[in-house]
Amino acid sequence: MNTSLPLLSLTLFLPLVGAFIILLLRHSTSKVVNTVAIVSATLSLLGAIGIGFGLDSGFSHVEELQWIPALDAAYRLGVDGISYTAVLLSTILFFCTIIYSTKKKEKLGAKMALFLLLETACLGVFMSLDLLLFYIFFEITLVGMYFVIAGWGHENRKKAAIMFFIYTLIGSLFLLLAFLSLYIFSEPRTFDMRELIANPPLSGMVATLTFWALFLAFAIKTPLFPFHSWLPLAHTEAPASGSAILAGILLKLGAYGFIRFALQMTPDAFKEYAWIVMIVAVFSVVYGALVAMAQTDIKRMVAYTSINHMGYLVFGVAVAAMIPSTSGIHALDGATLQMFSHGIVTGLLFLLIGAIQERATTREIPALRGLLKAYPILGGFFVLAAFASLGLPGLAHFPAEFQIFLGGFEIYPWAVAIMLLGLVLTSALYIRAIQRSFMGTPDKSFLVKLKDLDARELCAFIPLVILIIAIGVFPNLILDSIHQSVKYLSIWEK
Amino acid sequence: MGKMSEDLLTILPQIILLLTAMSALVFEMLRKPLGSLYTLIIGMLGALGLSIYRLGTVKTAFSGTFRSDELSQWAVIILSGAAIFIGLLVRQELKGTDREGTVYSLLAFSTLGSTLLAGSGDMMFLVLGVLISSLTGFALAAYPKTDSATEGAVKYFVYGSVTGAIMLFGLTYWAGISGSTLLSASENTNQPFLMLFGFGALIAGLGYAASLFPFHFWTPDTFEGAPVSIAAFLSVTPKIGAFFALAQVMKILPQHIVDYNLILAILAAFSMTYGNVVALWQNSLIRLLAYSTIAQAGFFLLGIIGINHSDLGISSLIMFGFAYAAMNIGAFAIVQQVGKKISHISGLAYKKPFMAVAMTVFLLSLVGIPPLAGFAGKFLLFSSAIDSGYTWLAVVGILNSAISLAVYLRIISPMFFKKQFENESSNQYLIQMVYISCFILTIGAGIAVQVIIV
Amino acid sequence: MSELFLWILILAPIGAALFGYIFRNGSSLPHLIGVSASLLGSLFLFLNISQSFSQKIEFGGLADFPFVVVANYQNALLALVVSVVALAIFIYAKGYMEAEKGKRWFWPAMSLFLAAMQVLVMAGDWFLFITGWELMGLASFLLIGTWHEKKNARLGSVKAFMLTRFADMGLYAGAFLTIITYNQLAVPFSVTQEISVLAASCFLLAVMGKSAQLPFQSWLSGAMAGPTPVSALLHSATMVGAGALLLFKIYPILPEEALLYIGIIGCLTIILTGLTAITSKDLKQMLAASTSSQLGFMLLAIGAGFPGAAFAHWLAHAFMKSTLFLGAGVFQQGYESTQYKKIAGSGKQLKVTHYTFIIAALALTGIPPLIGYWSKDGILEASLISGNWFFVVSGVLGAFFTASYVSIAVRWLWKGKAEKPSISKKNLMLTGIFILIILVIAGGFGLEPIVKKIGYSIPKGKWSMVLGLVAALFGLLTGWFYRENWLPGTFTKFSRENYTLAGGYQNLVVNPTLKTANFFQHIDAFILEYIEKIGYFGLNLSQTIFKADRNVKTAVWEIGNSGIWLSSFSQIFDLKILISIKTIASSIKESGYYGKKWQSGLVHKELAITIISLLILIFILIISLIELL
Structure with a gap:
């Protein structure tokens, strides 16, 4: 298990090193900054791919260093199939986003440094095997995102950024509370997540309260109705690259948290209240789709669909909490795959919307027209991503959602039926948007004379497009490692 | 005699502080303020080094009236360090003014008072500590002789004398019940009401020094009137001294008679909420920070509550005290450089990016964002509160962290997102030195927590 | 391999x-x-x-x-x-x-x-x-x-x-x-x-x-x-075709009851969409409705328990319908429309296309030996075997309708005068049609062995053959002479527009969904507003507390000030007293001599005076307190 090369740490801190180099070379040209950023993101991506070799069912590549021995908090890293999915997603999406961001001249160095810092933070969250370490990285993502929104956002950015920060900080503070109770009631006291997973320390009232604190924290982050208000606002104001990261990765922190903490560390309480979580998730599915349908701003629309997709995901986790059998495994497999799928699909959608906004200078669906004619490649990518997002088979979302539904069908057929309706609603809203904004004849006076995607944008988008198709056709690429870990989770043993 | 010398050895750090203060005064008489500053720095370093060396040993002196334990040793470490930083800030701000040297001497005196407080095992030490630290405080606050400074100092004085009197009055009851001024003597008493009364009076006295709600009213005005460096000092040294003293008291006080913790918890909740909520409306940086120190005072109480119930209590106090000193002095140092109004700090990121980043780090550390020192402190504080069964208080504290974010964002956001930085102050390298050191400490202590928690 | x-x-x-x-x-x-x-x-x-x-x-x-x-x-x-x-x-x-x-x-x-x-x-x-x-x-x-x-x-x-x-x-x-x-x-x-x-x-x-x-x-x-x-x-x-294919795939595991539902759906579709095809005014629309109707036949066959017949019809229909559409496409290219009125008589100009169209149409009607005959016959026989009269009636009626609507189309294409159209690349188009028409003509003979090979069978019977042929011929005749006024106008319109009830999907599904969406959007805005309100409420609360804080401070400060004022006042007073005391003192000095006895070191007396003055002081204090209250 313990390889001589600390692969995880390398992957984790490479972006941070890049960020420092950029800060040190503060007065260098944008070319240097771009190079440094891209190189460190690429190296990190390669590292993540390297991690993929040598995964087994438990936590692999474990690294452990003493940190606060008095509290049994340590620098513990490790990945299993579930967290590896998220790690891979983060490195890929950051790679693409950083390439996409290379064009913007404004405060480029700071932006790149911030993105690289965010990358380290996100990777840290997924790699941590220590509650304290997890929390630290978790919070850094918050701060980083605040500055991305407030620094490079649109008109209302400050309000959005503050709302995002405070809203999600409240969530993460409850997370802290839950972590403290996990720590204090563990015997002997430890922050080691492996210990806490192997022997969930809580029971009774404390477990219930802790579970709800976890739920609140992750429901805000994910987000689920009614804790989602920060999301559309943040997305409308954030820059395209920021939105891609926000929706693509930061939302996954909540999803990952549901699996890693709520499900694995308070399994009994989760099981008891899974039905509530399930109702909230199902409602979020329908709610997100319906509200998305009513939007006229295409970015806001996509933002709301995230609520819908995350609803499926949380539903899958709730199912896994409820039935420890093959169905539960299916649902959890699907939920984990959904993390990846949603990341690449929504990440691509937001980046594309950024590209559209640059060209058409608006995001209003009624004002946009004939984008497919005006920008065939851009439009083609968007249509593809939209179809992926509405769950078309052969594209990334379908295998995930298929398994979630399949798993859930055994105990909650009606919930799945409702969610299938949600799927129809999602289809309707995307088709409506495509029909209104992408089909038809372009409004010549309206579109700025810009060319279709340039090389930079193509480099950013094509990997994602390929992945969307690849995951749709060969879900086992990712699913195998997920399943291998999910199968042996300790929660099934009861 | 052997006993006596041993006792004196035990309080050697305090003696060093005393000597430092005296020698600084001598230099002032010689009209050599720089000499006073050097004396201050050397003396403080001495005390600091000695205490670091002594960490881990527990002793009492003068038949238990003074304790040289973890708390008091760390108090010396933190407060001497703080005094050095403050000395540098004072030098920058008050250089060349009349009687500059007295300030250094007073700093040393006040530090002495606070360290005495932090080690007190006897009521007389409590009184002595409060008196020394507050009397020097009046003098420091009134130093510039401007109207506002005088007004602030007078307020400080009035509140101080009233609460001091109350404390003295209340403590006489304790002494009366137990028949001794030793805190540990109250073990066998059976007079809950009188004990409670005495405790209330004690809280008044210490709470005033720590600017705890509702004894905080002097804080904003005094801070505003005093030189910024002095405000920084008043926000850190007496506060830490007072809280460590309270911790010492709580450690000894028999808990079975009265539930002191409930009182403390209520006070903590009020202080946190009150400070944050009021800080939301401040337009002056210094007043905002003043109210924020009131809020932070509430957080200290979480650790005190846990002192008897959780093994994290003491560590949390020390950690938070350390973090608080570093981040608060850092923030005040930057305020000293840029000016006292929020408008002074807008656009700082464009002119002095590193300073803006440092300020952000201090403020986020005050919120309790990891991996900064403030987080480590608050994290331990919450743990100790939950451990002691005060989960609700931890929840209040956590919600307050969220409110405090809103407070500090009022500073952070204009720094980065407004472009009207006109304040063309020259680089003041002493300040730079201080805030950079604090910056390193704030980040370093957050990561290297294990150094402090053993 | x-x-x-x-x-x-x-x-x-x-x-x-x-x-x-x-x-x-x-x-x-x-x-x-x-x-x-x-x-x-x-x-x-x-x-x-x-x-x-x-x-x-x-x-x-x-x-x-x-x-x-x-x-x-x-x-x-x-x-x-x-x-x-x-x-x-x-x-x-x-x-x-x-x-x-x-x-x-x-x-x-x-x-x-x-x-x-x-x-x-x-x-x-x-x-x-x-x-x-x-x-x-x-x-x-x-x-x-x-x-x-x-x-x-x-x-x-x-x-x-x-x-x-x-x-x-x-x-x-x-x-x-x-x-x-x-x-x-x-x-x-x-x-x-x-x-x-x-x-x-x-x-x-x-x-x-x-x-x-x-x-x-x-x-x-x-x-x-x-x-x-x-x-x-x-x-x-x-x-x-995929729909029917799904039924073939799951046929072995279908429960008995479900077959009935499938059959009923098929029958209803046969009749109603058959009518739509008859009332249609457009060649392609007619073909579209016909497709539904023909698929209905397959459902009927499956409902009757003969997937073999359905399968045969699936194959036959694939060839026939594609031929018909390709033919229609040629007319469309020639006249920029497929409305009967616009392409009336065009069959005379595009003869080859028209002949293939007629052949495919006859095949669809079920005229032997074309491919459609074999499958349709099988379906009719299947419905007879099932013994369900509804199936039988629908099947026969469907065959009749089929014959009618193709007959109508052929008549439109035949009768009337049209100009000579110019179509580029007609040869390629015809090549496509030829490939298919061969299968339409000859494919019928291969149907049965193929279906058998799969493991199904196509039922055969005399009665079904007679019924089918009669219905087809009768239908062809009816279609040839059909006029729009044969059916009530409102029904024609209703049928032609696919039986749109109450505004159709737009009114029944789309608009309510959009309305619901807007409603939820309002809820969302409401939630956001509410959260902001909480925020503002907090801000206002904090401002109130801030003001209270200031007031308390000011009050304390004013009390202090008044104390100072009082003290300065009393200082003046003090001075005066001092002066008066001095005068008194001097006078006392004078009178001291007399008062020596009074000031005599009698401690108890002095103490009594002190106590009395203290009492007075306390009294004053109480009075002032009452006033304060």
């Missing part, structure tokens, strides 16, 4: 689609190559496979659930039919699209369409089946929207996608139920256990959507906005 052919037949069109998508040159060549390769692949697979042999290939897939493609006789046959029809249509389309816009869009979508159908045909598990099914939906969306600058093309494509997508949820649910029942992802072949009626109903919903059965038939007429080759492909061996 057969594995290789299998992959070729699936991957060739996929490759062509990708090529077209990536290089975007609008050339038809890669797609023609793709479809040819697919045809060759399926042909060799078909030849390579014996009746009993079936090869399962597992690959990739979900965890524990590998994907399965099945190469057996039935699948190979279906794939072959699909690719033959597709090749004919592709060749035709090369001619048809020559002068049209949107080739870059059209060709990859066509290849995708074909690929999706092949995946669906070969799929041995639910995942792949759904994938093919849905990809076909996507492809049909794209194809119908080929000319998306036209509004009706956009609306038609959206309608087609949404209606089928909605019905597809039935497929999902049915598939989940089936997977859970058998605990395998693979589509079960024949097992002892049947699926529940609920699952069957779910599947039926999917079939109704895809195969345009009532009440989902209207998307087909909207789909006419696309290029005609698209319609030909959509209405024959793919898309609508």
Whole structure:
């Protein structure tokens, strides 16, 4: 298990090193900054791919260093199939986003440094095997995102950024509370997540309260109705690259948290209240789709669909909490795959919307027209991503959602039926948007004379497009490692 | 005699502080303020080094009236360090003014008072500590002789004398019940009401020094009137001294008679909420920070509550005290450089990016964002509160962290997102030195927590 | 070897689609190559496979659930039919699209369409089946929207996608139920256990959507906005055919009760869409309605318990309907319209097309020895055997309607005068039609052995033959003389517009959904507002507290000030007192002498004075307190 090369740490801190180099070379040209950023993101991506070799069912590549021995908090890293999915997603999406961001001249160095810092933070969250370490990285993502929104956002950015920060900080503070109770009631006291997973320390009232604190924290982050208000606002104001990261990765922190903490560390309480979580998730599915349908701003629309997709995901986790059998495994497999799928699909959608906004200078669906004619490649990518997002088979979302539904069908057929309706609603809203904004004849006076995607944008988008198709056709690429870990989770043993 | 010398050895750090203060005064008489500053720095370093060396040993002196334990040793470490930083800030701000040297001497005196407080095992030490630290405080606050400074100092004085009197009055009851001024003597008493009364009076006295709600009213005005460096000092040294003293008291006080913790918890909740909520409306940086120190005072109480119930209590106090000193002095140092109004700090990121980043780090550390020192402190504080069964208080504290974010964002956001930085102050390298050191400490202590928690 | 052919037949069109998508040159060549390769692949697979042999290939897939493609006789046959029809249509389309816009869009979508159908045909598990099914939906969306600058093309494509997508949820649910029942992802072949009626109903919903059965038939007429080759492909061996194909796949596990429902849906569709076809004023609209009606026949056969008959009709219909559509496309190219009025008499100008059209039409009517006769006869016999009079009546009525509407169309094309149209690339189009018409004429003789080889049978009987022929002939005559005023006008309109009740989907589904969406949007805004209100409430509260703080401070400060004022006042007072005391003192000095006795060191007396003055002081204090209160 313990390889001589600390692969995880390398992957984790490479972006941070890049960020420092950029800060040190503060007065260098944008070319240097771009190079440094891209190189460190690429190296990190390669590292993540390297991690993929040598995964087994438990936590692999474990690294452990003493940190606060008095509290049994340590620098513990490790990945299993579930967290590896998220790690891979983060490195890929950051790679693409950083390439996409290379064009913007404004405060480029700071932006790149911030993105690289965010990358380290996100990777840290997924790699941590220590509650304290997890929390630290978790919070850094918050701060980083605040500055991305407030620094490079649109008109209302400050309000959005503050709302995002405070809203999600409240969530993460409850997370802290839950972590403290996990720590204090563990015997002997430890922050080691492996210990806490192997022997969930809580029971009774404390477990219930802790579970709800976890739920609140992750429901805000994910987000689920009614804790989602920060999301559309943040997305409308954030820059395209920021939105891609926000929706693509930061939302996954909540999803990952549901699996890693709520499900694995308070399994009994989760099981008891899974039905509530399930109702909230199902409602979020329908709610997100319906509200998305009513939007006229295409970015806001996509933002709301995230609520819908995350609803499926949380539903899958709730199912896994409820039935420890093959169905539960299916649902959890699907939920984990959904993390990846949603990341690449929504990440691509937001980046594309950024590209559209640059060209058409608006995001209003009624004002946009004939984008497919005006920008065939851009439009083609968007249509593809939209179809992926509405769950078309052969594209990334379908295998995930298929398994979630399949798993859930055994105990909650009606919930799945409702969610299938949600799927129809999602289809309707995307088709409506495509029909209104992408089909038809372009409004010549309206579109700025810009060319279709340039090389930079193509480099950013094509990997994602390929992945969307690849995951749709060969879900086992990712699913195998997920399943291998999910199968042996300790929660099934009861 | 052997006993006596041993006792004196035990309080050697305090003696060093005393000597430092005296020698600084001598230099002032010689009209050599720089000499006073050097004396201050050397003396403080001495005390600091000695205490670091002594960490881990527990002793009492003068038949238990003074304790040289973890708390008091760390108090010396933190407060001497703080005094050095403050000395540098004072030098920058008050250089060349009349009687500059007295300030250094007073700093040393006040530090002495606070360290005495932090080690007190006897009521007389409590009184002595409060008196020394507050009397020097009046003098420091009134130093510039401007109207506002005088007004602030007078307020400080009035509140101080009233609460001091109350404390003295209340403590006489304790002494009366137990028949001794030793805190540990109250073990066998059976007079809950009188004990409670005495405790209330004690809280008044210490709470005033720590600017705890509702004894905080002097804080904003005094801070505003005093030189910024002095405000920084008043926000850190007496506060830490007072809280460590309270911790010492709580450690000894028999808990079975009265539930002191409930009182403390209520006070903590009020202080946190009150400070944050009021800080939301401040337009002056210094007043905002003043109210924020009131809020932070509430957080200290979480650790005190846990002192008897959780093994994290003491560590949390020390950690938070350390973090608080570093981040608060850092923030005040930057305020000293840029000016006292929020408008002074807008656009700082464009002119002095590193300073803006440092300020952000201090403020986020005050919120309790990891991996900064403030987080480590608050994290331990919450743990100790939950451990002691005060989960609700931890929840209040956590919600307050969220409110405090809103407070500090009022500073952070204009720094980065407004472009009207006109304040063309020259680089003041002493300040730079201080805030950079604090910056390193704030980040370093957050990561290297294990150094402090053993 | 057969594995290789299998992959070729699936991957060739996929490759062509990708090529077209990536290089975007609008050339038809890669797609023609793709479809040819697919045809060759399926042909060799078909030849390579014996009746009993079936090869399962597992690959990739979900965890524990590998994907399965099945190469057996039935699948190979279906794939072959699909690719033959597709090749004919592709060749035709090369001619048809020559002068049209949107080739870059059209060709990859066509290849995708074909690929999706092949995946669906070969799929041995639910995942792949759904994938093919849905990809076909996507492809049909794209194809119908080929000319998306036209509004009706956009609306038609959206309608087609949404209606089928909605019905597809039935497929999902049915598939989940089936997977859970058998605990395998693979589509079960024949097992002892049947699926529940609920699952069957779910599947039926999917079939109704895809195969345009009532009440989902209207998307087909909207789909006419696309290029005609698209319609030909959509209405024959793919898309609508997929619905029936699903029924073939699940027939072995269908419960008895479900068959009845399937049959009833089929019967209703036969009659009602048959009427729509009769009342239609447009050649392509007529063909669209006819498709629903013919698919209804297949459902009827399955409902009657004879999937063999349905299967035969599926094959026959694939050839017949594509021929008819391709013919219609030629007329459309010639006259820019397919409305009967505009193309009246054009048959005389485009004779070859017209003859093939007539042959296909007669085949559809069920005139021997054309292909349609064999299958329709089988269906009628099946309904007779089932003994359900509703089935029988519907079948006969359906045959009658079929004959009528093709007769109407042929009459329109024959009667009247039309100008000579100019059509470029007519030869290519005709080539496509010829390939198909050969199969329409000769294919009928091969139907029975093929169906038998699969393991089904086509029932035969005298009565059904008589009934069918009579109905057909009668229908042909009726159609030839049919006038619009034969039926009440309101009914004609109602029927022609696909029985749109209460504003149709727009009013019944779309608008309420949008309204609900807006309602939820309001809720969302409300929540946001509420949260902001909480924020502002907090801010106001904090301001109040801040003010209170200031007031308390000021009050304390004022008390202090007044103390100072008092003290200064008392200082003055003090001075005066001092002076007066001095005077008093001096006077006392004088009088001291007298008072010596008074000030005599009698401590108790002095103490008494002190106490009295203290009491007075306390009294004053109390008074002041009362005043304060």
